[in-house]
Amino acid sequence: MSVNLKQEGQWLEQEKRNVALKRARELKSRIKDYLDNKQNIPNGFEKQAAFAQAKEKILQYFGASEEQWDDWRWQMANRIKDVQVLGQLMNLSAEDMNLIDQVGQHYRWAVSPYYLALVIISGLTGPIGKQAIPSIKEIEDHSGVEDPMGEEFTSPAPAITRRYPDRLIINVTNQCAMYCRHCQRRRNIGEVDVHKPRKVLQAALDYIRENEEIRDVLITGGDALLLPDKQIDWLLTELDRIPHVEIKRIGTRTPVTMPQRITPTLCAILEKHPPIYINTQFNHPLEVTPEAKTACDRLVKAGVVLGNQAVLLKDINNHPDVMKRLNQSLLQIRVRPYYIFHAKNVKGTGHFITSVEEGIAIMDQLRGYTSGLAVPTYIINAPNGYGKTPILPQYVLDRKDNYITLRTWEKRVIRYPIDGQH
Incomplete structure (x- = not known):
């Protein structure tokens, strides 16, 4: 009888294993389409040979060295903002240059040499080029508004934006390493880079001191990490001295557009002021490069918690496989996908806006198809400053x-x- 029980037990175990193997085959079939397409969605690590060629072309044009390339001040001083220079570096046609020049008369543009190397890989109409290089569609779009978030009406003190009970924004600069074509604050860019003066920041800090419910402060711009190191240190020190401020956040795209800015000196400053959370904005897998990883490694070593706030952009990342590859690549460099923002209806950016249904479909193809760490929250910002609203599949x-x-x-x-x- 014991022999029969043993045989019955073995048979039962085999039946369980057969069920598990059948289920495993089902699960494998569900990811086959993505695995087949993955090779068509390279990240920046997989395009290093092409990046190196583009980088060398830019270095030769400027007569610059590797040491200069790695200096963020050189990157800022040599942002490409002249259509003739862009034309030579990208071999553009006269027609393309004329269209870019037309847009440039209405909306400022500038691209760091580092990010331009990615643009060259992607091409003028590729997912990186579309984010960086002006399109004639910007001046053909008359549907949007300059301030869809109503920030002018949610600023109770200088440089402050407040949309929630316990947190607020300090807007510290209009300067960026690159002026993204889909920017929600393009109205603030102007023609001159300007940091907020100390007296304005003092007024913002005074407001925070006077409102004890504020426990979370986001420093943004523009790009907050383009402030001088000493200014960043001063501002973080002042926030540390306010007892009710529990955490500081920094909004920056420099790990994406100019990772050279993340220097050991800057990281030493950030390490002095925990807890600090940095949210950046990678929008496409090609932006996840070894240089970006080095920047993120330095930030993580300094104790900074990293998150990503992608923007859903038409013909750039509005496909489930692209977003999945992006989020999985980000986890490999220790950046947690946090939000996918539905593009705001900003004047001049209508050609980037997708349907909400596309965003929901992307979320539907992330949940369960990849690890939960790679599934951000899809967000629509309610117009007129009424805050973030999560959107989920049903x-x-x-x-x-x-x-x-x-x-x-x-x-x-x-x-x-x-x-x-x-």
């Missing part, structure tokens, strides 16, 4: 009696008790 289909009807990531429909007890 997982609760019905609610009745003591049960809700759910659909899983595989679209299986199940009943689940409301009290959680089966």
